[in-house]
Amino acid sequence: MKLARSLVAPVVLTLGLGAGCGTEPGRLVAEIVGPAEADPLVFHGNCFAGWQLRVELRVRESGGTAVWIERLHYRLADEGLGVGLVEEALDTAAIEERFGESLVPANGARVLTLGALSTARPIGPVVLSGSVTGRDEGGSRVGTTFRLTAPSLIVRDPDLGPGGACPPPAEGRR
Secondary structure (H helix, E strand, C coil), X not given: CHHHHHHHHHHHHHHHHHXXXXXXXXXEEEEEEEEEEEEEEEECCCEEEEEEEEEEEEEEECCCCCEEXXXXXXXXXXXXXXXXEEEEEEEHHHHHHHHCXXXXXXXXXXXXXXXXXXXXXXXXXXXXXXXXXXXXXXXXXXXXXXXXXXXXXXXXXXXXXXXXXXXXXXXXXX
């Protein structure tokens, strides 16, 4: 019995190590899902304060190995206006706080909704650029950089009826 145990342990250990060494590193792909959207930012019923712009970034794993995102750096810009709207760098803790989880499953995807505020009416094209990096389940560093243009822009202009907390502008006053 002692001989049988001594032969089994090295075989199990070898199989376990072999399975870990044979995995392919994870691969990340970034893409925009759907159009960029801009909604009016309104307070107290009819106090218009600008637009809230958002875009959905899908981070997809294509190598068959789960990846934990450790850093997301992005810049959202309205090229038609010629302005950058937001630039942000998020670490794992910030990603998990904002999006719930940093794991991109093997051959799966996570959709991250990214947003910005604009005082000027967005006209597009909306461009999202940046990088996403992380570690796969084998411990390898993986990442991708991206410069993506939203396929279209939907702007929902405000329809501010009478009432609310904002008084109408006084005529003749500047």
